[in-house]
Amino acid sequence: MTEKKTNLSDYDPSAVPDGSQYKIGVIAAEWNSNVTDALLQGAVDTLRQYGVKEQNLIVRRVPGTFELPSAADTMFQLCNPDAVICIGCVIQGDTRHFEFICQAVSQGITNVALKERRPVIFSVLTCDTMQQALDRAGGRHGNKGVEGAVTALKMVDYRKSLSKEIPF
Ligand code: DLZ
Numbered sequence: 075m076t077e078k079k080t081n082l083s084d085y086d087p088s089a090v091p092d093g094s095q096y097k098i099g100v101i102a103a104e105w106n107s108n109v110t111d112a113l114l115q116g117a118v119d120t121l122r123q124y125g126v127k128e129q130n131l132i133v134r135r136v137p138g139t140f141e142l143p144s145a146a147d148t149m150f151q152l153c154n155p156d157a158v159i160c161i162g163c164v165i166q167g168d169t170r171h172f173e174f175i176c177q178a179v180s181q182g183i184t185n186v187a188l189k190e191r192r193p194v195i196f197s198v199l200t201c202d203t204m205q206q207a208l209d210r211a212g213g214r215h216g217n218k219g220v221e222g223a224v225t226a227l228k229m230v231d232y233r234k235s236l237s238k239e240i241p242f
Pocket of ligand 1: 104141
């Protein structure tokens with residue numbers, strides 16, 4: 075059976091792990107900041123709600139979505155977070171920038187996650203219109219930053235649960 079999720083902020087609160095021992099990085103692109111500011115707020119509010127301490131929350135901005143993978147990689151090298159949430163918003167325009175940026179960020183985030191063996195969360199909206207993005211940045215479809223924060227906590231918990239079984 076397929077499940078169609080209509081609101082990105084809908085989740086089961088009882089299934090979200092406690093984040094009080096986790097160090098989480100959040101990197102947001104400046105492009106389309108009316109959208110990425112709302113996603114960033116959603117992510118940070120949710121991380122705080124589930125116990126992530128201020129000193130364990132690293133928030134940074136980069137110029138555009140294209141820069142997110144390299145910025146996440148640098149954050150892993152210099153700050154040693156348990157996970158990094160990448161926040162961006164790419165809107166289809168007149169040129170082919172859209173497809174290059176979407177391809178680079180999705181592949182780049184996957185590469186960093188596999189290299190670091192730590193979660194790198196894809197909180198990137200890839201939309202045809204600004205309205206579609208606003209609908210997913212606190213509008214009628216919820217907030218993709220909230221979804222990213224919940225996913226980060228679950229994925230860090232997943233990794234920690236395995237490291238208890240097999241020390242590495
Ligand atoms: C250049 C560009 C364009 C056209 N569109 C977007 C966009 O919709 N969203 C976004 O986050 N960034 C965009 N950028 C900027 C690129 O991500 C990047 O910052 C520049 O190409 C410099 O590497």
